[in-house]
Amino acid sequence: MGLKIVVTVKQVPDTHNLSRDAMKPDGTVNRNALPAIFNPEDLNALEEALKIKETLGATVTAISMGPPKAKDVLKECLYRGADDGILISDRQFAGADTLATSYALKCAVEKIGGFDLILCGRQAIDGDTAQVGPQIAEKLNLNQLTCVSEIIEINDQTVIAKRIVEGGYEIVKSRLPVLITILAGANEPRSPSAKRVMAFKNIDSKVCETSYDEVYVEPDSCDMIGFIKEWNARTIDADPSICGLSGSPTKVKKIEGVVLTTGVAKKVENTQAGIADLVHELIEEHIIG
């Protein structure tokens, strides 16, 4: 027997590598100009799951909420060694904040049922909130260990993990089931296996666009397509009133494009003389020295 592990993964716009045309003239973000990527720390969470699978034996189910295109990240999970993937997609989920997102994911995890461990990346780079993991745990009445850099020991009853905290770390122990959020430094995520790419790349025939699109479209069916299931709000028995925008207590009041202040730096020539003048000025004004 092995553990049953659920890994939450998210497809995110690559906010760390923005090109200039990613911003519209009115200061809003042109999501369509952004490449969609696998949220980096979710890859670390998947890697931890796969390591446990190799040492202890486990089934690894990757789950993602997003538009149909988010299936890409589930395929990436299959390529690396996940057993199956579940896409949670429905128009009802659009506009969800962390509370509504964690509710939908909680419903999906309940439908999967009988898990021992939920692994999440600590946070997603499009929001950097680190809230969804703890909120799933709360809704499932589950213990949580956040900011974990190492799973030191795990068996079918308990887990011992290292949590990174300010200026140090903690070693903590919890019974299973538990939800753990994984830090970027925890491991070096493996690359897709060529063999698995060959096996899974054609499991569905839908063409995926190349850009990130937040529009949620109802999946065609709830049937299994290869190894990736598609579930909508009905499938997971989610109450529409607490999904998506209507289930989100936080509202965006205002969005402003970042306008740079108009200050102009005093130009210092990149010569030994120019820089020596600057250093001299700093010493004179007792800024340094």
Added chain:
Amino acid sequence: MRSNKGVMVFIEQNNKQIANVSLELVCEAKRLADQLKVDAEAVVLGYNIHRELAILGKYGCRKVFYTDDKRLSHFTSVPYAKTIVTTIRKYQPQIVLFGATTVGRDVAPRVASALKCGLTADCTQLQIGDHKIKDKTYHNILLQIRPAFGGNIIATIVSPESTPSMATVREGVMKMVEIDPTGTTNIISESCDLADEDFVTEVINVVREGKAVDLKSAKVIVSAGMGAADSEGLELVKALANAFGGVVGSSRPVVDGGLLDHCHQVGQTGVTVRPNLYIACGISGQIQHRAGMEGSKRIIAINSDPDAPIFSIAHYGIVGDVHDVIPKMIKAYKAKT
């Protein structure tokens, strides 16, 4: 109807010592509470720390709801979240603030989930204002301002239809001012209704290595960005910091890339600093970085891209490669002293 109750701060303590960020947030809570004409309050969990709580009065906190229990001496998620939820339900604050620390970022989402209220992470500014949804105007609610989407936009978030409004704020973002040196606070003991079964995490060991770098009190910070993110570049940044009697800071990508520890990170998701001198070496100047350092008294930017946004907030700009410029600075400094 919104409640007419206080502005509450979750006070974080480690080994009975109150975290700086909690005191900063008490100051901010007091400022917001004054506008709302309510009290600044605190929720504290711990063991045997009555004496340490008196200091909260000096920062303007009038009421402290304190749960004293040996099992709460060290943070664990489930018991802390349950106790905070109980306290919030009992006193119905309209705003609750948490430090965006590993503790605050662990427990605040859990509390928000249980209370089904809004929570905004890593706010850089808090205000009181109005918000209109269709025909209904909500008055005097918390406006939670934060950079979003990788720092390319500034979003103002509100959660008018649920209470309380909750936010986390990084250390150093709000200013700590001892506003009332003789101020006292009223400590109200709360009973702990936790069962042993609630203590689901066993803390086996806690290791505090101490902060390797103290960015907040440094007078000079020399920060490495991606333009200095190779071994030679980082050595030069360290050498310049040493020469100027400063410490090494960093932009986020350098930390994400594993080249420097997170304790070096300046910015929205790192530390907010106000040194006398900040030298940005090969840092482009994304808003989330600038949010953490633009209060510096002098800023020198070194970047090979003349259009880098960092130049718009720098006092001195040097267009050039870090590897070329820093040796010149060190040489000039050694020649002058």
